[in-house]
Amino acid sequence: xxxxxxxxxxxxxxxxxxxxxxxxxxxxxxxxxxxxxxxxxxxxxxxxxxxxxxxxxxxxxxxxxxxxxxxxxxxxxxxxxxxxxxx
Numbered sequence: 001x002x003x004x005x006x007x008x009x010x011x012x013x014x015x016x017x018x019x020x021x022x023x024x025x026x027x028x029x030x031x032x033x034x035x036x037x038x039x040x041x042x043x044x045x046x047x048x049x050x051x052x053x054x055x056x057x058x059x060x061x062x063x064x065x066x067x068x069x070x071x072x073x074x075x076x077x078x079x080x081x082x083x084x085x086x087x
Contacts (some may be wrong), residue, residue, distance in 0.1 A: 006053055013078045014053025017060070020077035024067045027073045039061040 004047040006014075015026055025048075030081045041060060047059070064071055076083075 011050070011053050014055075015050035016080065017053075017055075017074060017078040018048040018050040020074055021063055021067070021069075023058075024069045025063075028067075033063065033066055036066045039063070 021055065030041050030044050030048075034044045037044070039059060043052070043059065047055050047063070060074065061071060064074055
């Protein structure tokens with residue numbers, strides 16, 4: 001099975017997600033965030049710079065939990081929406 005290439009929209013959302021996480025991290029060092037969230041430093045760095053445009057939900061949830069950022073806030077940041085509705 002071959003994975004389809006990501007669309008420009010998916011790549012843009014990944015960049016926006018990474019920027020939102022980077023802003024939320026503030027002065028907390030990547031090393032500290034990675035240790036607290038149980039992830040590799042390189043994983044956090046790749047997500048922040050958009051090199052992993054579609055990170056796993058549980059990876060993002062781990063980072064968001066450490067940063068105290070609700071997941072729906074990250075969805076809004078990544079999609080550029082004012083509100084999120086779950087159908």
